Amino acid sequence: MNLKEVLRSTIKEAVISIFEVNLPEVEFQPTRKDFEGDITVVVFPMLRHIKGNPAQIGQQIGAYLEETVDVVSGYNVVKGFLNIVIDDSFYLDFFNGIKDSTDYGYVVNTSNDAVLVEYSSPNTNKPLHLGHIRNILLGYSVAEILKASGKKVYKTQIVNDRGIHICKSMLAWKKYGNGETPESTGIKGDKLVGNYYVAFDQTYKAEVAEMIAGGCAKDKAEKEAPILLEAQKMLRKWEAGDSEVVALWKKMNQWVYDGFDVTYDNLGVDFDKLYFESDTYLLGKDVVADGLEKGIFYKKEDGSVWIDLTDEGLDEKIVLRSDGTAVYMTQDIGTAIQRAKDYTDIGGMVYTVGNEQDYHFKVLFLILKKLGFSWADSLYHLSYGMVDLPSGKMKSREGTVVDADDLMEDMTTTAANISEELGKLEGYSETEKQGLYQMIGLGALKYYILKVDPKKRILFNPEESVDFQGNTGPFIQYTYARIQSILRKAESGEQVFDMESLKALRLHEKEKELIKQLQLFPETIQLAAENYSPALLANYTYDLVKEFNSFYQQVSILGELNQDKKALRVQLSKKVGEVVQSAFKLLGIEVPDRM
Missing domain, CATH: 3.30.1360.70 (Arginyl tRNA synthetase N-terminal domain)
Structure with a gap:
């Protein structure tokens, strides 16, 4: 207790x-x-x-x-x-009880229910971008925090690998690609495919402009531009299983998957299972038919199927078109049910999706509840705000979106420039420097995004994020490295203190405050899990590091003459380092041994 x-x-x-x-x-x-x-x-x-x-x-x-x-x-x-x-004895007994614990703050999974966390879920017609980065970092961190809180977790995504957007890239490559590949061009697969998506758009706009100039109405031109009609024809062929179109689709999608894998690896995130829209887009139709029989859904005169949610303060929502084709809602219903079948121990699902989809998920969760699924009460939309950049910062080559790979590269460069200016890396080899720049740059990016409550919009400032002072990733990483330096300088051998001798002495106010802060770690993990908010853990870590720096400045650690006091302070420093490392691991951030 x-x-x-x-x-x-x-x-x-x-x-x-x-x-x-x-x-x-x-x-x-x-x-x-x-x-x-x-x-x-x-x-x-x-x-x-x-x-x-x-x-x-x-x-x-x-x-x-x-x-x-x-x-x-x-x-x-x-x-x-x-x-x-x-009494000081309480704090000493507490610290003595946790100082040797290798998994302090973590709870062993005792629950039979698992949680499935979905994040990323990109389209296969373009590379991952800044919006995906916030999504991925949030989803991955929430999954890790839920695990640390004692839950079993499955990490997943649904890849949007079909539809007219995919066909646009395919058609442009077929027309203008001259058979080029990621290997022949040296261009990352997802970027190569994204280039052809842009090429399609350029051709489409040119054709529309030409048709309008020739006297065609704007609406008609936008619907009947030749290249768009070709893309629609290609989509119909794909849906009919045309072997040539399907082969091209598989080839270009694989280029994108290979590119995504590199980005995910650089971000340090992973998944337990992937779902693909090409496999799931027909799911849910049988469920709708069953719900129609039970009176959950109703059919309109044109044959379309709807659900009336006006009694719950929402509106009427279509779940099948009049021609019998599914809408996104139908697919999401089917996919949720399929996941519950794939993982029979699922007790809840977390969807990491931007706040523009808030209404969609209210409707989805309510429909699943009306369909009678017990786990529908444990569905959660991890809704997050957009990420903005100062104007003109780090735009991708197309000048439209902020490419995830470019952003990570720019963060590493920013970290290198600031580190060189501060002269913090004297005596490092070039290889060591590059590894550290990447660790600092990615740590800065991840921390800056994760320290903000998910629901809030972020203005991401790269230079501000790499500041070595204040509530930033590099400041916390630097403090961790300082602690490792203290531990290296401490006398060889295990630093052991005698409890009874220490209890005869008064704890310094800063020792007590640091132990109090350490006490909060387990409950912070639980709070972050309950609120699906890595921000709570990020800001706890900053508070812990601030408390340590105050302790470091006001008490002597290695210069303390009383050997029990010295041992306590070294052990306190060590434990703070371990908790910082544990907390940052849950945020997906690495910490350097020296800096």
Whole structure:
């Protein structure tokens, strides 16, 4: 039982004993720096259940705690706030209990239910871009945090590998490609295919302009441009299984998959299973037919099938067109059900998708619930805001989107330039420098994106993200490297302290504050998992590092003459480093041993 649980239980006992009242909840907060104490009980909410003066109520509860709980060494009351002083022995015992733990903060999976986390889910007609990066980093980190919180997790994506957009790239390559390949050009496969998507668009716009100039109405020109009609014909051939079109589709999609794999590898993310829209786009039609029989859906005069969600504050939603073809909603219904069949232990699914799809997922989850699936109550849309860049920064060669590979390369270059200016890497070989630049650059990118609450829009500033001061990835990485330097300089052999000797001494305020911060790590993982928010973990890590730097500046570590104190401080430094490394691992960020 942790300290809060002990105090909560004892405070409830005190209230029953003194006031003969059952108190439903106890509210705690950290003690303000200008008052003595380690944890504060807020008395004001108790007044709903206990009549009296809040200061007097606090005094009575404080006296009960001091007499009953061994680790409570004192208390003071400021108006309606009971500040409790915890004995140093509690913090020493706590730290002694975690210092050798290799998986501190992590919970072993004890649940039979698994969670499936979907992220990335790109189209195969262009490379991954900045929007995908936020999606991928969020989804991957949430999956890792859920695992650390004690859940079994499956990581997945659905690749949008079919449709008119894919055919546009295919047709342009067929017309203008002259048989070129990623191997013959040296161009990454997803970028090569993306170039042909742009080429299609250029031809299409030119044809539309020519038709309009010839007297054709704009709407008609946009619908009947020759290259668009050819692409639509190619799509129909694909749907009919035309061997030549399918072979081209497979070849070009493979180029894209190979390109995606390189990007995912550079980002340090992975998946347990891939789903492909070409396999799933017909799923859900049988479910709709079944739901129609049960009265969940209804058919309109033109033969289209709908669901009426107006009673739930939504609108009517089409699930099958009048010609019997599926819409995206139909496919998503079918895919969710297929995943539950593939993974029979799934108890919930997390969809990492931008906030422009908020309404879609409200409808999807409600439909699945109406269809009677028990896991539908455990579906979650991890909705996130867009990422903007300062104008003119890091545009891709087409000048339209920010390419993910280009962004990562630019981040490494930015890290190199700033590191060189600061002179932080003297004595490094060129190979070591390049590895470190990449670690710093990617760490800066990932941390800058993940430290922001997912729902908020981000203005991403590359140079600001690579600052070695403030709430940034490099600042935290630099502190970790500083800790490793301290550990290397510490005397050889295990730093062991004698608990009884230490208990005879007072803990320095900074030692105690650092142990308090370490105490918060397990509950921060749980909070981040419950809220699907890596930002909570990122900002906890920054707070821990700030506390360590304050500790480092105000106490002597290696120069401490008392050997037990010195050993404690070295061990404290080591544990902070381990927690930083663990937290950053959950964010998908590496930390350097020296910097």
